[in-house]
Amino acid sequence: MGFGGCVEKWVLGVLGKVEFERSSHFGRRLISSSRIAAGGQDDSTVSYLVHSCWLSPEAAIEASHKVKLRSLEKADSVLALFRRYEFSDTQISDLVRRHPRLLLVANAQKTLLPKLEFLSSIGMSRLDLVKTVSLSNMLLHRSLKNNSIPCYTYLKKLVISDAKVVFIIKHHSWFFWQMPAVDVTANIRLGTDLGMPSNCIAYLLKSHTRIVTKKHEEFSQIVSNVKGMGFGPRKILFVQAMGALSVKQTAWRVKEQVYKRWGWSESDIRSAFRMLPLCMLVSEEKIMGVMEFLVNTMGWKSGEVAEYPYVLSYSLEKRIIPRCSVIRVLLLKGLIEEMALTLASVSTCPEEYFLSRFVTRYLDRVPQLLNVYHQKVDVEDV
Incomplete structure (x- = not known):
């Protein structure tokens, strides 16, 4: 028997036989604290982590070294809150495994609930909230009054819309909970002093977040290099050039x-x-x-x-190949002239226009053209 099997056998011996119950919505129902197997404090913690948080025996033993559950009622309230916000069993298990001290929160309703409510209030969907918190537990650890709200207020002034702030929290939550940092504040100030409009600042924060967190001297050098290449700070290209030069x-x-x-x-x-x-x-x-x-x-x-x-910015599989395959068929059939085509005219036009100009108008002569566009038929088979 391997190490994992030995550990599991030992844990089950400590826990005794515990029957898992099921509910129609959540799978296994939270086992109340009164049904946790008797034993020492460590045994009780391991039991709770295995049967209420669905950690593996090995993970439960490791987590028990970081947290001692002296009040299972408090831990119950934390798990109940996560379920109320539709965290899945797997998400709860992963969250507790990585951050078991969450179960020690004295009052989930006063400590954790306001933070979840805040994220919902700024427009984060329930699904995005669950995913974001599951990936970045720091959103639950940081102070709502002293960190989250000031960070939100700071970003809101810069990027204007709640939707853009939510995007930053979802994709760069590490940036959100460490704000506002001295270098970031100085870097943003430099950008605004140069005349970068709010849409460029928002794009910088959303798409090139790590540049904003660089030391101010390094950030200033990047800005200077971009200016030296002739890019104007009022254009999105300026931010893209910053990303490339970094x-x-x-x-x-x-x-x-x-x-x-x-x-x-x-x-x-x-x-x-x-x-x-x-x-x-x-x-x-x-x-x-x-x-x-x-x-x-x-x-x-x-x-x-x-x-x-x-x-080069377009998808090869979803845009370039489908469109060019249609063009190849039309050229081979002699239905269009190569001289009338440019790379720009083929790749940039909206999909509806492309379909109208190069597909629909030729379907009576090439019935399989639409299948070529959807890559269901090879050019050679038409």
């Missing part, structure tokens, strides 16, 4: 080499970067995949991609 030099050089592998010159790279700074943040795999398809399969020149780098 990567390590080794990563930047790798991207340069990938583009040069396809024949781009230094001038091509600089020109593409000026139009789409994010082209230096696209993965090497994405660059190779797009260039391979557009150049080798479609026959476009590499320089055309350099002249219109926005295509």
Whole structure:
């Protein structure tokens, strides 16, 4: 018998036979404290963690070294609150396993409930709330009065809408609970002093959060470099350029080499970067995949991609291949002329327009064209 089996056997011996009960909504029902197996304090804690929080025996023993449950009623109230907010059994188990001291909260109604209510009040859905708290327990540990509300107020002034604040909490909760930090405040002030409008500040916070948390000297240097390249601080491109220039030099050089592998010159790279700074943040795999398809399969020149780098921001599987497959069929059938097409005209137009111009109008002559677009039929089979 392995170590895990030995531990489980020992725990079950301590706990005695406990029958799990089921309810129609939550699966296993919380076993009341009066039914916890008798024994020493450690045994009672392990029993509770296994049978009420569904930790594995090994995890329960490890957690029992961090928390001693002297009042099971308090722990019961914590679990009941999580269920009230529709935390699943698995989410509760993971939360308790990672942060067992939550079960020691003296009064869940006064301590935890207001924090959950606050997140709901600013527009976070119940599903997002559960996911966010499950992934970032610090939202429950930090003071509502001294941390969460001041952070929310600070961000609200910067990004205007509750929806954007909720986005930041959902995707960068670590940033939310450590705010407002001295460097972050100084960095934001520098951006606003330069004339960055609120939408650029919001984009910076949402999409390039880690740049905002850099030391002020480093942040200032990035801003100076971006200004030196001719980007205006009132444009979203300024923020995107900040994101691109904040990567390590080794990563930047790798991207340069990938583009040069396809024949781009230094001038091509600089020109593409000026139009789409994010082209230096696209993965090497994405660059190779797009260039391979557009150049080798479609026959476009590499320089055309350099002249219109926005295509690198589109999904290869969901946008580029479906549209280009339709174009290939139409070219092979002689229904359109290659000279009338540009990479921009094919890739940028709205879906409805593309379907109307290149699919619907030719269905009477190529009935399978829509299936080609949905990648149900290969170009060679039409």
